Amino acid sequence: xxxxxxxLTGTSAWxxxxxxxxxxxxxxxxxxxxxxxxxxxxHILPTKTYGGVPDVGGFARCASCIRQWRRDSPDSLxxxxxxxxxxxxxxxxxxxxxxxxxxxxxxxxxxxxxxHDFDWGPECLESNLSLxxxxxxxxxxxxxxxxxxxxxxxxxxxxxxxxxEVGGFRIALxxxxxxxxxxxxxxxxxxxxxxxxxxxxxxxxLAEARAAKADAIVVMGHxxxxxxxxxxxxxxxxxxANEGVDVFLAGHTHQNKPAxxxxxxxxxxxGYYGINxxxxxxxxxxxxxxxxxxxxxxxxxxxxxxxxxxVMELAQPDLKKAGEQMARKxxxxxxxxxxxxxxxxxxxxxxxxxxxxLQRNGTPVxxxxxxxxxxxxxxxxxxxxxxxxxxxxxxxxxxxVEVSATELIEIVRxxxxxxPSDRTLWPFELDLxxxxxxxxxxxxxxxxxxxxxFKVGMNSYDAQSGGRKLLRLRDIAAAPSAKRVTTGIDTRSxxxxxxxxxxxxx
Numbered sequence: 001x002x003x004x005x006x007x008l009t010g011t012s013a014w015x016x017x018x019x020x021x022x023x024x025x026x027x028x029x030x031x032x033x034x035x036x037x038x039x040x041x042x043h044i045l046p047t048k049t050y051g052g053v054p055d056v057g058g059f060a061r062c063a064s065c066i067r068q069w070r071r072d073s074p075d076s077l078x079x080x081x082x083x084x085x086x087x088x089x090x091x092x093x094x095x096x097x098x099x100x101x102x103x104x105x106x107x108x109x110x111x112x113x114x115x116h117d118f119d120w121g122p123e124c125l126e127s128n129l130s131l132x133x134x135x136x137x138x139x140x141x142x143x144x145x146x147x148x149x150x151x152x153x154x155x156x157x158x159x160x161x162x163x164x165e166v167g168g169f170r171i172a173l174x175x176x177x178x179x180x181x182x183x184x185x186x187x188x189x190x191x192x193x194x195x196x197x198x199x200x201x202x203x204x205x206l207a208e209a210r211a212a213k214a215d216a217i218v219v220m221g222h223x224x225x226x227x228x229x230x231x232x233x234x235x236x237x238x239x240x241a242n243e244g245v246d247v248f249l250a251g252h253t254h255q256n257k258p259a260x261x262x263x264x265x266x267x268x269x270x271g272y273y274g275i276n277x278x279x280x281x282x283x284x285x286x287x288x289x290x291x292x293x294x295x296x297x298x299x300x301x302x303x304x305x306x307x308x309x310x311v312m313e314l315a316q317p318d319l320k321k322a323g324e325q326m327a328r329k330x331x332x333x334x335x336x337x338x339x340x341x342x343x344x345x346x347x348x349x350x351x352x353x354x355x356x357x358l359q360r361n362g363t364p365v366x367x368x369x370x371x372x373x374x375x376x377x378x379x380x381x382x383x384x385x386x387x388x389x390x391x392x393x394x395x396x397x398x399x400x401v402e403v404s405a406t407e408l409i410e411i412v413r414x415x416x417x418x419x420p421s422d423r424t425l426w427p428f429e430l431d432l433x434x435x436x437x438x439x440x441x442x443x444x445x446x447x448x449x450x451x452x453x454f455k456v457g458m459n460s461y462d463a464q465s466g467g468r469k470l471l472r473l474r475d476i477a478a479a480p481s482a483k484r485v486t487t488g489i490d491t492r493s494x495x496x497x498x499x500x501x502x503x504x505x506x
Contacts, residue, residue: 029292032166033076034218034280035066038251039272040080041087041116042099044315045307047273050254057275059099060315061301063106063308065277073281075167078107081251081270082114082177082222085128089389090315090322095124097131098318102311104133109164112175113138114222114251115184119395122191126154135159137175137220140201143193147201161205163212169284172209176201176221178252180232183468186399186460186486198223199238206244216246216282216291224250224269225257231468239265246291247280258298268296277301326386331499334506337378342422346378346391347371349505350491351426353498354398357489358457360497365400366443366454369411369462370491371423383499392492396459401482403456405448409438414472421469423462459491 037059046058070076080103085096096117103111113136118125129136139148139160148158161174179195202219209217223233233253239245239262248267250257256271258278270278276298283293312319339346351368358365375391403411408425413436415423429442441448461467463484465474477484499505 028286029283030075030167030169030286031073031281031283032169032171032216033069033073034079034171034247034249034282035069035076036079036081036220036249036268036270036278036280037062037274038081038222038224038249038270038278039083039114039254040085040099040274041083041272042085042091042096043088043273044090044098044102044311044319046301047275049275055303057271057273057301058307059102059274060307060311061305062274062277063102063311064305065299065301066106067308069279077109077164077166077171077173079173079218079220079249080108080111081220081249082112083116083251084111084114086116086119086395087273087393088322089326089385090318092120092395093322093325094318095120096128098315100128100131102314104131105310105314108134110135110137110162110173110175110220112136112220112222112251113141113158113177115178115181118181118185118190118193121189122193125191129154129157132157135162137161137173138177138222139174139205140176140179140196140198141193142196143191147196160201161209163209163214169215169289170213171282172205172212172214172217174202174205174209174217174219176219176223176238178223178232179234180467183231183465183474184461186397186464188486189397189460198234199241202238202242202245206242210244215284215289217244218247218249218280219245220249222251224253225255225260225267226253235267236262239263247282247294247296249278249280256298259296266294266296268298270298274301326384326389328385330383330385330388330496331503331505333378333380333383334504335380337505339372339375339377340422343424344372344422346375347422347424348426349498350392350495351424354457354489354491354494355426356498356501357494358398358400358487361487361489363400363485363487364455365457367426367428368457369423369425370458371421374420383505385496388492388495388499392495394461395490395492396461398457398487398489398491398494399460399463399477400455400457400485400487401463401477402453403476403482404450405441405452405454406450407476408454408456409436409441411470411473411476414470418469425456460486 048054085091085099136158164171176198226233250269254272257269270276278298281295338344431440463477
């Protein structure tokens with residue numbers, strides 16, 4: 001109950017005229033509301049928090065809340081801060097079009113690209129860009145030497161910023177994506193897109209918004225709350241470098257942080273999976289047109305909010321198919337499968353299954369470098385598709401790189417510094433001493449010569465640095481001598497095939 005109470009109370013911030021250094025006139029005020037979601041990851045139905053609070057969230061509940069807020073506050077904008085569709089089977093089976101269709105139906109005014117919106121490749125992303133009836137705001141990107149605002153085809157829908165007139169006031173919306181994209185996603189997956197400096201992109205958009213006489217400036221940034229900035233979340237850095245932002249709507253870090261301040265900027269982040277729905281109220285003095293008050297809060301989407309009937313009607317066919325698919329039995333674990341610590345059985349099984357998938361693909365490898373995602377042990381008994389989603393929650397593709405024995409030692413040495421990584425180099429036997437020097441290095445029972453080269457499979461996320469944790473691996477994989485290939489095989493599909501082929505695993 002304590003967890004639930006903490007979610008219910010939340011936090012809010014109120015910045016009045018005195019805090020802003022403004023005085024309200026005698027002509028009355030007008031309040032413009034910003035309703036915002038982020039990191040929905042395709043969740044339509046209620047789920048549970050990372051802390052284990054059940055039956056909360058989901059877009060169907062957010063829609064009910066949004067409808068209620070709109071009735072009470074018709075002068076409003078509805079916004080999403082990215083990572084819209086990757087994360088559920090009901091979204092994957094239609095390439096994310098279910099979520100974008102729901103955005104269209106609810107009349108979202110704008111949304112921002114998140115890093116996971118690129119996960120399923122350029123064709124899928126461009127299809128969703130074309131489907132969207134609202135602008136997609138992401139200024140710090142480059143494609144073919146061009147930036148948003150000058151792009152063609154499906155990318156014409158992506159703009160650095162837009163002006164929205166609401167209740168007689170002009171609200172500038174500026175979009176940014178995390179600059180961490182190339183440290184997670186392969187070039188093939190990004191389809192030639194590369195992030196540019198978010199601070200410089202914001203500076204340009206701010207200048208244009210001011211010149212267009214915006215009454216308030218709102219930044220929608222798919223980057224979010226951290227105790228300190230990092231490579232993927234330079235929020236403090238970009239706001240410190242650019243004055244004049246009134247509100248920063250955040251995402252990416254899956255934090256429920258309804259309100260915090262960075263200098264004179266009111267920031268708000270509405271959690272993840274629709275567990276919280278965020279709201280910012282901007283109050284203007286009608287006589288002076290000055291922004292005199294800002295208030296931010298977030299509402300827990302619990303049983304108080306019904307599942308929106310329109311959302312459920314539109315989503316029901318995909319939800320039904322996904323439910324049937326997730327319940328499908330694949331095989332049986334004849335005993336508990338150890339999934340903890342380096343060299344655990346689950347990580348070795350992953351490596352075996354991925355090697356088999358690459359062999360069937362006609363791209364055989366000598367070994368595989370892979371770990372688990374911290375799901376722990378797999379219980380004895382029936383294994384379903386849903387269990388595979390828990391074991392491998394992302395659609396990472398399998399990559400192949402050609403490396404020397406010396407480079408393999410460097411890769412393993414780098415990974416050993418990362419706690420709690422359980423990545424395994426299979427089927428090699430590599431034992432490093434405390435200084436990172438090999439005490440034993442065998443392949444199929446035979447000593448490995450330093451100049452011998454091997455083809456090694458790994459997931460595309462790790463090959464891109466695993467979020468800057470494997471930068472040496474990234475350099476090795478990017479070298480021409482590595483002859484890196486990103487296959488079309490995703491790791492979860494390879495896992496499912498592996499279990500189906502064996503039926504019983506132990």
